[in-house]
Amino acid sequence: MTVKHERKEANGGVTKKQKLKGSKSKNISIHERDEGINSSGENPITFWDCSKNIDVPKQPDQIKKLHVYDFDNTLFYSPCPNPNLFNDQTIGMLANSDMLSYGGWWSEPLIFKNMGAGWDVESQRQWESFWNQDVENLLKLSYEDDETLAIIMTGRKNKKFIEFISEILESRGIKYDGLMLKKGNFNTTIDYKTQVLTDILDHYNKIEQVSIYDDRPSQLNGFQKFLNEYTEAVRPELIYNLIPVSPEVKYLEPKKERALIEELLEQHNSLVDQGKSTAKLGRMTLKRSFFFSAYIVEVDSKAELLSYLIDKFNHIFTPEVQDSIDFQLDFIPISRNRVSAALELKINEDPEVEWKITSFGVSNDDAFAVRVEPVGVELPVKTLYDPPFLTIGTKRNSPTLTWERLEKIVDWVDLKDNVTIKTRFGQVVKFRIVKENANYNKTRYKRPLSSGTTE
């Protein structure tokens, strides 16, 4: 790990260069800087930039365009909490910054330190597999254009993340006109980002065009609202483009992820015990909520089957319906037990089992499944339900899906297209974060588990 530690926040973010230049910046108090208030009219780039390596900001006279790039899952594929490892509620809890002390998933540097093959290895590779290369190329063009300000802006907290993000960008040789991380007392990321935008647009008053790249629709909506108002009130001739970027979802290695979440909870609980926690939740613990031996569908098969079904049943899977479904296609359950119990069933546990898709069924218009039968296996294939089926997906607003409901589908539609999927014998485990319960049997909890989604 070679994150540099010499950068200090103690001076309130005033760079050496600004101190030397004196002029306007000396009027800004540390208090104001911490609050994110630029009252003296200092150049907003030097005021908001956290990299401390913008020698001389581009001058207002020459700038006609502003290009703003979000970092997480726009420029860089940072890992998200893994839905194969945690239930939805737990993922919501981790993603929400006021539930756990230290702010949860997106406020936790430990996640950054454990990305991919680990910090040092990935640094050496310039984080090769983590970049959205289209966005990286666009950023390069923006930076090289003398009339454009190329800004990277993220809601990640400056104090916690500047060293990590600077080093990642540096390892790749990525250049920018400003690297803005959240500082100041803003309630939300969009409040902070629109303040930075206001300062830049006010100062760089010849900007005619703004382009903003972001993966989150909620952020783009926030920008749109702001830019509508700004255009109307201040600069009617301003043109803006909001460009949604599709994220490529990356996860941590499952065992590592589970261990990190346990560590996060320990830190949280220790603050709760000391009475120092400002988070909404009290003492919490990680509990196994779900454990199956299963035939786990391989990623390629998943994609092929899904595109086959969407094509075949395009009257059902209209684009609107597709948007409303959580597609699963994850596994065909064998037993609710640990793998050893499953083995006692003397089932076929070849690493790979192929299945033919025989029919398609819908339950109450909101849950979908296909029936499957094994292809060319010698030993019996045991499944929890007989005939076996694979859950395709559920509409988001529908009641919690139970397999019993899918099993009761009667009007299955036969499929004769000879579509097959490949699966691997393994275990599926999910965890959830729950309130610590005094009655909870800790001995059982501590028993070594096969963590991870597939083994």
Ligand SMILES: [Mg+2]
């Ligand atoms: Mg993002």
